[in-house]
Amino acid sequence: MSQAVRAEMVASVHSIIAAVGDRVVPGEPIMILESMKMEIPVCADAPGTITEISVQPGDVVREGDLLVLLA
Amino acid sequence: MSQSPSVDIDPRSPRARLAALFDDGAFTPITPEDDRGVLSAVGQVHGARVVAFATDPTVQGGAMGSQGCRAIVTAYDRAFADHCPVVGIWHSGGARLREGVASLDGVGRVFAAMTRASGKVPQISVVVGPAAGGAAYGPALTDVVIMSDAGRIFVTGPEVVRSVTGEDVNMDILGGAEPHGRRSGVVHITTDSEAQALGQARDLAVLLAHQGSLDIDAVADRDLGAYLPESARRAYDVHPLVEGFLDDGTFIELHARWAPNIVVGLGRLGGRTTGVVANNPMRLGGCLDSASAEKAARFVRMCDAFAIPLIVLVDVPGYLPGLGQEWEGVVRRGAKLLHAFAECVVPRVTVVTRKAYGGAYVAMNSSSLGATRVFAWPDAEVAVMGSVAAIRILHRRRLAEVPEDARAQVELELAAEHEVISGGIKRAVEIGVVDEVVDPTVTRTTVARILLDTPGVRGVHGNIPL
Numbered sequence: 001m002s003q004a005v006r007a008e009m010v011a012s013v014h015s016i017i018a019a020v021g022d023r024v025v026p027g028e029p030i031m032i033l034e035s036m037k038m039e040i041p042v043c044a045d046a047p048g049t050i051t052e053i054s055v056q057p058g059d060v061v062r063e064g065d066l067l068v069l070l071a
Numbered sequence: 072m073s074q075s076p077s078v079d080i081d082p083r084s085p086r087a088r089l090a091a092l093f094d095d096g097a098f099t100p101i102t103p104e105d106d107r108g109v110l111s112a113v114g115q116v117h118g119a120r121v122v123a124f125a126t127d128p129t130v131q132g133g134a135m136g137s138q139g140c141r142a143i144v145t146a147y148d149r150a151f152a153d154h155c156p157v158v159g160i161w162h163s164g165g166a167r168l169r170e171g172v173a174s175l176d177g178v179g180r181v182f183a184a185m186t187r188a189s190g191k192v193p194q195i196s197v198v199v200g201p202a203a204g205g206a207a208y209g210p211a212l213t214d215v216v217i218m219s220d221a222g223r224i225f226v227t228g229p230e231v232v233r234s235v236t237g238e239d240v241n242m243d244i245l246g247g248a249e250p251h252g253r254r255s256g257v258v259h260i261t262t263d264s265e266a267q268a269l270g271q272a273r274d275l276a277v278l279l280a281h282q283g284s285l286d287i288d289a290v291a292d293r294d295l296g297a298y299l300p301e302s303a304r305r306a307y308d309v310h311p312l313v314e315g316f317l318d319d320g321t322f323i324e325l326h327a328r329w330a331p332n333i334v335v336g337l338g339r340l341g342g343r344t345t346g347v348v349a350n351n352p353m354r355l356g357g358c359l360d361s362a363s364a365e366k367a368a369r370f371v372r373m374c375d376a377f378a379i380p381l382i383v384l385v386d387v388p389g390y391l392p393g394l395g396q397e398w399e400g401v402v403r404r405g406a407k408l409l410h411a412f413a414e415c416v417v418p419r420v421t422v423v424t425r426k427a428y429g430g431a432y433v434a435m436n437s438s439s440l441g442a443t444r445v446f447a448w449p450d451a452e453v454a455v456m457g458s459v460a461a462i463r464i465l466h467r468r469r470l471a472e473v474p475e476d477a478r479a480q481v482e483l484e485l486a487a488e489h490e491v492i493s494g495g496i497k498r499a500v501e502i503g504v505v506d507e508v509v510d511p512t513v514t515r516t517t518v519a520r521i522l523l524d525t526p527g528v529r530g531v532h533g534n535i536p537l
Contacts, residue, residue, distance in 0.1 A: 009358075027308075035356055036356040037457050038357070038388055039302070039305050040306040040356050041353070
């Protein structure tokens with residue numbers, strides 16, 4: 001079952017840390033969002049392998065936007 | 072005292088569940104054991120006196136009739152008289168239909184007893200099966216609601232929902248751990264099993280009943296600064312800092328998944344029960360918003376009512392902006408936190424670890440709201456907003472004239488200038504909004520000493536489920 005990681009708030013994408021194909025565990029940052037002058041790591045809720053990264057650095061995301069898919 | 076039940080007793084029966092709650096399975100019933108659907112008892116939990124009741128799902132699905140409701144009121148009367156916590160174990164379909172309006176009257180009397188006891192004796196609910204209708208509002212009126220994996224809380228069941236709204240839902244989606252642990256805020260703690268739920272109730276009951284006194288010699292300093300990342304802009308999870316501040320292994324978080332941008336919970340410091348409120352930068356950057364303000368407000372009022380001192384760890388960039396927040400009532404719900412702190416009379420110490428900006432600065436137990444003491448770590452900022460954001464407003468025209476490639480540099484220079492003028496943390500100390508700059512390596516003992524030296528009083532008010 002795929003797991004979607006979505007933006008929690010309006011933010012800009014600061015940097016992408018992981019890549020498609022990487023296996024990540026909860027608490028491991030996949031990317032960094034920037035909002036309210038804060039750099040906020042985005043992590044998976046459950047372990048998985050990244051199958052898609054839907055954004056690039058500089059993109060503006062809104063609350064609920066898809067960031068990453070994991071399988 | 073009656074002893075542990077024999078092995079062939081129904082595990083859902085009040086007798087079995089009360090035995091699992093009390094020390095050594097021992098308790099003394101204070102109401103008759105018959106078909107009234109509720110059994111109330113007194114006993115010990117971790118050595119502390121506790122009154123408890125359990126609904127009986129083996130009789131009419133645990134439905135509450137007038138006699139059963141009277142048994143709950145008896146439990147409350149006893150808890151009131153003995154001045155001890157009351158734990159309710161819920162597995163009930165609600166009011167007994169066959170008793171008609173008499174059962175509704177009984178349920179209403181339970182609600183009235185709970186409200187009379189509110190803020191006077193600690194009330195803990197453990198929901199271990201469906202708790203519907205009146206049985207949903209019973210737990211909801213209490214201070215802490217714990218739900219096991221089998222717990223479900225809803226006003227109207229799936230069939231009624233389907234017939235009225237057409238929504239095809241099951242009990243889990245309506246009122247399980249996901250909706251109540253994460254969305255509604257009804258449940259404070261969700262667990263994977265009934266045994267864990269009762270275990271959490273036991274740990275909380277003793278934290279509330281035997282608060283202990285602060286032993287300053289038992290509080291050693293630790294470098295709490297080590298829990299922060301190197302970059303001041305980088306978000307981090309505040310849980311290790313909270314756990315590091317309190318005595319090892321004592322922290323019990325409430326509402327962990329609901330409004331996770333603020334962390335609230337109980338633990339011990341130097342052996343004394345202490346509440347913690349902390350912004351969590353890892354979620355929403357640590358911003359306050361309508362839900363987190365409401366969550367913290369309710370927690371602060373509970374601690375105030377039960378004479379539990381508070382530690383407030385502040386790292387907040389502001390209130391979360393947006394249409395959604397305004398329409399959700401961030402003004403009304405944010406006001407609850409201001410009200411809660413301003414009326415709070417228990418010792419309450421603030422530590423600004425990195426930053427406190429704007430309205431969120433005020434709300435997080437500021438000096439102006441009557442904090443016992445406000446400390447700041449050496450690199451902390453206390454301001455209306457961050458210096459770059461401030462100069463972008465103050466020098467809007469001047470910045471507009473600067474070529475784009477040079478703007479970042481000019482902004483940095485103006486921000487540095489602004490910090491000198493507005494004074495940073497030094498100025499905050501001068502005007503008295505921060506009492507003292509304290510090093511992270513001595514914060515633990517410094518705060519503990521303040522809590523020790525401040526007379527313990529309690530707020531005289533109920534704990535309405537905000």
